[in-house]
C-alpha cells in the first residue's frame with residue numbers, strides 16, 4: 001500500500017507508473033516483481049527507464065528482497081526503445097546504463113518473457129541473469145530494419161551468450177525467433193508452459209534457487225568466435241541487404257566482441273550506433289516503420305467492418321490463385337471459381353505445386369499445407385459464391401467482361417457481400433455501375449505474386465460505402481498485407497506513379513539499357529526498369545500501341561522490340577537475353593536493333609552519370625506523386641512511398657519517392673522537373689512557394705482536403 005499510495009500521488013513515484021512493483025513473499029524469501037507497463041508494446045520510454053532505474057536502486061537497498069523478476073504487461077515483454085523518441089532526442093537515464101545496473105545487481109534478476117522481447121526489449125533481457133519465456137514468447141534484435149543496430153549492449157552481450165556465428169544472423173536478419181527456436185539458439189534459458197501467472201511463479205521459484213549471479217553476467221570476457229567466418233558473412237549480407245550500412249556495422253561490432261574486452265566493445269558499438277543513427281538510411285527506415293502503419297488508417301472512417309470468414313475468388317489464373325493462397329493461409333474459407341474447368345484444374349495444380357515447393361524448402365510443413373489446401377474449394381458454378389463475405393474478381397483486364405461478371409455476382413452474392421475487383425487500373429465506378437449495389441463495390445488491387453507481395457491497394461469509387469471500405473481494410477489486415485486506401489484514377493497509385501518513370505525517355509536519348517538498369521540497381525532498386533519491362537513483357541503495351549496506331553517518339557525503341565518479337569523473359573529475349581533459369585545477360589542483337597533505331601532517329605549513343613539517370617528516371621515519379629495528392633487520390637504523401645516500397649520494391653532505406661524528394665529539396669525537384677519539359681504539379685509548385693516540409697500541418701491539411709473533397 002506504501003508503494004501504491006506513492007504511485008497514486010505522483011512525484012518521482014509517478015514516473016514509476018510505467019513500471020509496476022509487487023513484493024511477493026514466499027516461504028523461501030521475498031521476490032520483487034517489476035512489470036513494464038507502457039501500452040501498447042511497453043516501449044522503453046523515459047518513464048519506463050526511470051522506473052526500472054529507481055526500482056533497481058530500491059531493491060538493492062531492501063534487505064528483505066532476495067531476487068527480482070522482470071516482466072511486461074499487456075501480453076508483451078517489451079517492443080524495444082521508443083522509436084517515436086528518436087526524432088525528439090532521448091533523455092536520461094540511458095538504456096545502456098539501466099541495463100548495466102540491472103546486470104550488476106548482486107541479487108538474481110530473472111526475465112520472465114511473455115510475448116515479444118524485441119530490440120532494446122531483448123537487450124534488457126540480456127542484462128538479466130536468466131531468461132525464462134512462455135511458449136508465446138519471441139525474441140529478436142530487429143534494429144537493422146530501422147537502419148541502426150542494438151545500441152544498448154546487444155552487439156556485445158548476445159555474442160557472449162550464444163557465440164559470434166549465431167549472433168550475426170539474429171542481428172543482420174532482424175527477424176524475431178519464436179520460443180522453441182529462441183531456446184534452441186540460446187536466447188531463452190527455459191520455456192515455461194502455461195499462462196502468464198505460471199511463468200511468473202516459475203520465475204519467482206527459479207530466482208530464489210539460482211546459483212550465484214557472477215558467472216551469469218554477460219558483460220565480461222570475449223565472445224566465442226568458433227565458425228564465425230565474419231568476412232564471409234560480410235559478403236553474404238552485402239548480397240542479402242545490398243546497399244544497407246547497418247548489417248556491415250553490426251558485423252564490425254561482433255568482431256569487437258570477439259577481439260576486445262567488453263568495455264572496449266561497447267565503445268565500438270556506441271560509435272557505430274551513432275554513425276548509423278545520424279545517417280539518411282536510418283531516417284528513411286524509421287520513417288517507413290511509421291508510414292506502413294499510418295497507411296492502414298482511414299481518417300474519418302467510423303463504419304465498422306462486416307464479418308470476414310469466407311472469400312470467393314473469381315478466376316483461377318496467376319492472380320486468382322495467389323489471392324486464394326493468401327486468403328487460405330490466413331484462415332479464410334476460399335471458394336475458387338472458374339467456369340472453365342481446364343483453367344480451374346490448372347489453377348489448382350499451380351497452387352499445389354507452389355506448396356510442394358514450400359514443403360521442399362521447409363518453409364511450410366506438409367500438415368500446414370494440407371490445412372491450407374483444405375480451405376480452398378474449387379468450383380465452376382456461381383451459386384457456390386452465395387454465402388461469401390467478400391468476392392475478389394481476378395479475370396482478364398477487360399471492362400466489358402468485368403461488367404458482365406459483376407452483374408452476375410450482384411445476382412448471386414448475399415446482401416452485404418463486398419464485391420471487389422483486382423483490376424490493376426480500370427475504373428471502379430464503371431464496374432460498380434453494372435450492379436444494383438455500387439456501395440458494395442471496391443477495388444482490391446494485389447501485386448503479383450499475390451501470395452508474396454505485401455502491398456494491397458484498396459480503391460474507393462465515388463459510391464463505395466463506408467462499411468465496404470472498412471471491410472476491405474480489415475480484409476487486408478487479415479491477409480497481413482500493407483493496405484492502402486487509394487483513389488479511383490488510372491493505375492491507382494503504384495502503377496500510376498511508377499508508370500511515368502523516365503526509362504523510355506533516357507533510352508531514347510541514347511543511353512544503353514544496361515547503363516540505365518545499373519544506375520537504378522546501384523540506387524537500390526531490386527531490378528532496373530528495362531529488366532522490369534522484360535519481366536512484365538514488352539508485348540503488354542506493344543500490342544495496344546500497335547493497334548492504336550499512335551506513335552510516341554519516346555517509345556520507338558519499345559516498338560522496335562515488339563515488332564522484332566522480343567517480348568522479354570517470356571520469349572527468351574527482350575532488352576537482354578535469358579537462359580532457362582531466366583538469368584539475363586547483354587544481347588548483341590538487341591543492342592544492334594537499338595543502335596539501328598537510334599541512327600534512324602538521329603540519336604547518338606551516350607553515357608550519362610548515374611545520378612543524372614536516377615533524376616531522369618524518378619523525378620517524373622515524384623511529380624506524378626504530387627499530382628495524385630492534389631487530385632485527392634492518396635490520403636498522405638507517405639502512402640505513395642508505401643505503395644512504391646511494397647508494390648515496386650523501391651529501396652526501403654531510401655524511404656520512397658516522396659521522402660527522397662523532400663531530402664533532395666522541393667525547389668530543386670521543381671526546377672529539374674521543368675527542365676525535363678514535364679508539366680509540374682500545382683501542389684509541388686505550392687509546396688515550394690510556401691516552403692512546406694513533409695510533415696507540415698498545412699501541407700497535410702491541403703492533401704486531406706483534396707482527399708475529402
Ligand code: T1G
Nearest residue numbers: 041043079080081082083084118119120142150151152293
Ligand atoms: N516504439 C514506439 N512505438 C512502437 C514501437 C516502438 N518500439 N513498436 C510499436 N510501436 C507502436 C506502433 O507504431 C503502433 O502505433 C503500435 O505500437 C502497435 O504497433 C536501443 C534503439 C512490437 C511486434 O523494432 O515490431 O530498441 O499505429 O501495429 O502488429 O537497441 O510493433 O497504434 O499508433 O506494429 O502487434 C526496436 C518494432 C526499436 C520493434 C507489435 N524494436 N515494433 O506488432 O502492433 S529500436 C522494434 C514491432 C531499439 C535499442 C534500439 C511491432 C510489434 P499506432 P503494431 P503489432
